[in-house]
Amino acid sequence: MSEHVWHTVAITIPFLSEEDAQIAKLALDVDRELQPHAVKRVLEVQGNNLVAKLSTLTIRLARLSANAFLENVDLVVHTLDEFGTR
Amino acid sequence: MPGTLKRSPLKRPERPYIALGLEGSANKLGAGIIQHDPDGSTTVLSNIRHTYITPPGEGFLPQDTARHHRQWIHSVIKDSLKQAGVGIQDLDCICFTKGPGMGAPLQSVALVARTLALMFNKPLVGVNHCVGHIEMGRQITGAQNPVVLYVSGGNTQVIAYSQQRYRIFGETLDIAVGNCLDRFARVINLSNDPSPGYNIEQEAKKGKKLLPLPYTTKGMDVSLSGILSATEAYTYDKRFSQSAEPSPENDTITPADLCFSMQETVFAMLVEITERAMAHIGSKEVLIVGGVGCNERLQDMMGIMARERGGNVFATDERFCIDNGIMIAQAGLLSYRMGSVTPLSETSCTQRFRTDEVHVAWRA
Numbered sequence: 001m002s003e004h005v006w007h008t009v010a011i012t013i014p015f016l017s018e019e020d021a022q023i024a025k026l027a028l029d030v031d032r033e034l035q036p037h038a039v040k041r042v043l044e045v046q047g048n049n050l051v052a053k054l055s056t057l058t059i060r061l062a063r064l065s066a067n068a069f070l071e072n073v074d075l076v077v078h079t080l081d082e083f084g085t086r
Numbered sequence: 087m088p089g090t091l092k093r094s095p096l097k098r099p100e101r102p103y104i105a106l107g108l109e110g111s112a113n114k115l116g117a118g119i120i121q122h123d124p125d126g127s128t129t130v131l132s133n134i135r136h137t138y139i140t141p142p143g144e145g146f147l148p149q150d151t152a153r154h155h156r157q158w159i160h161s162v163i164k165d166s167l168k169q170a171g172v173g174i175q176d177l178d179c180i181c182f183t184k185g186p187g188m189g190a191p192l193q194s195v196a197l198v199a200r201t202l203a204l205m206f207n208k209p210l211v212g213v214n215h216c217v218g219h220i221e222m223g224r225q226i227t228g229a230q231n232p233v234v235l236y237v238s239g240g241n242t243q244v245i246a247y248s249q250q251r252y253r254i255f256g257e258t259l260d261i262a263v264g265n266c267l268d269r270f271a272r273v274i275n276l277s278n279d280p281s282p283g284y285n286i287e288q289e290a291k292k293g294k295k296l297l298p299l300p301y302t303t304k305g306m307d308v309s310l311s312g313i314l315s316a317t318e319a320y321t322y323d324k325r326f327s328q329s330a331e332p333s334p335e336n337d338t339i340t341p342a343d344l345c346f347s348m349q350e351t352v353f354a355m356l357v358e359i360t361e362r363a364m365a366h367i368g369s370k371e372v373l374i375v376g377g378v379g380c381n382e383r384l385q386d387m388m389g390i391m392a393r394e395r396g397g398n399v400f401a402t403d404e405r406f407c408i409d410n411g412i413m414i415a416q417a418g419l420l421s422y423r424m425g426s427v428t429p430l431s432e433t434s435c436t437q438r439f440r441t442d443e444v445h446v447a448w449r450a
Contacts, residue, residue: 027200031193031434072197075156079201082160083174 006040007062009054013073020084021050024076028069039065092450096423099124103178103423104131106166107415110155110195111187111215112239113138113146117159117166118412119177122419128225131170133405133412134162139279143272152190159198166411174206179427181418184212185439187240192435200433211418212428215409216241216441219375220252221420222413227400229373233363235356235388236441238376238409239264242356243441244306244363250446255363256306263352264378266310270348273318274328274341281408286345287381293346294332297339301351306362308355317348353384357391370397380407420448 015021025043028050033039038057043050052069056062102123109116115138119131138154140146167173182199183192203210220234234245234252242258261269264283271282276289299316302309320326325339332340360372372392374385385401392399406413424447 023201023204026204026430027197030200030430031197071156075194075197076201078160079198080205082164083202083205 004057006055006057007059009056009062009066011052011054011066011069013050013052015048015050015077015080018045018048020080021045021048023080024050024073027076028072031072033065035061041065041069094448094450096420096448098126099423103419104172104176105179105181105211105415105419105422106163106174106177107181107213107218107411107413107418108159108163108195108199109183109215109218109409109411109414110159110191111183111185112191112409113140113151113154114409115155115158115162115195116409116411116414117162118410118415119166119170119172120412120415120419122423128416130412131172132166133410134166134169135408135410136162137280142275142277144278145268145272148188148190151188152194155191155194159195163198163202174202174208177206177208179209179211179418179422181211181213181414181422182433183215183218183414183435184428184433185436186215187435187437189435189437192437196433196435200430203430209422209427210430210433211422211426212433213414213418213421214439214441214444215414216243216245217252217444217446218413218417220245220373221417222406222410223373223375223400223402225416226402226406227373229371229400231369232371232373232400233360233367233369234373234375235360235379236376237263237356237374237378237384239268239378241376242308242310244359245441246363246367246369247446247449248367250449252441252444252446254440254442255366256308256359259304259307259309260311261314263310263356264376266314266352267348267378269314270317270344273321274344281377283378283381286349287383289342290345290349290383292332292342293340293344294334295339295343295347296350297343297347299347299351301355303355303358306359308359310352313348313351317344320344349381349383353381353387356384357387360388361391361395364395364397370395372397372399374399374401375407377408380404424448
């Protein structure tokens, strides 16, 4: 393969507030992807939404990285829910 | 002895300090809350643990362990806060295990630690798991400057303190002692509840024969994988019987005899390298930490050696020996009181994190 075709996945996750979305972004951004040459992940906050853009070299990696990302989001959302003051 | 004459750089706190510690580097998930008071005393406010137990014959795999931690971490943290009677807003810092350990479980716990820190605007302190064991052992036993034997499922090290580092005198060249025992427990199908090591210890009490195994110490280091293979090989021996009663009369080999022989051989090796380290640094104290450290046979053997040298052995019970959150809180709070905080960008975990990489700022 001389030229790579990047597969892209965009995931939008709504939060209760912009602050929560910001917390999720900061907490999730710290861990780097295990294969940075094959998976690129960009997180940003748009209003109450956390938007993740994943670019991967193979479709398989797109599935794996999206899965792993969603599992982490689930953990953050649960933590916000269990310990949040609202 | 180095360090004993100097004043401790750690100042008495001007007010009570409280820290939450989160641990999840292997199959134990722990949360503990510790308090340091102005009079220099330390109080354990809570110490909650939830263990991921696999069926007999199976070990714990990283992904399954991480799933267990994700499922239980919120209730474990809530229980620890409730028992301590404090809220997250009362904490001075949140401490978590940065490494060493299994990647996925470590990362799951760190992610929760990070989220809580951001929600309540608390500083984070990343803690080296091994240093956590040592600091909690020192705190509970009051040992001043001991040679530390750190024995657990993932680590086997003889450690001595010098000039603000815990220096590794000797270690295993291949697998850890707990790994050796746990894997043998799987071979003979012992239960993993409460832990494979505990069940081996009980089984070994019934053993009658000491079978020859490859006793391997190399200078300050030990090698254990050969012992595991050799013990496993006995289970294919014609004399081996899974169900026979152990007896010194006949030549039958039972699982109890193998557990007994394995423990005696492995622990003798550990006592040997610990004694050599004591002779090197001139210390008369031994502190045993880590999950295997609550094995009473190991404590007895170490005690005999230490007494012959005119010293004594310090060990803790399973609450503090086996992985727990409170030790992470203790080591983290010591570090925090010396002004050390881990910036958010550096709170990722690392599977490899050697004991001697940590700058022990709080000791003279």
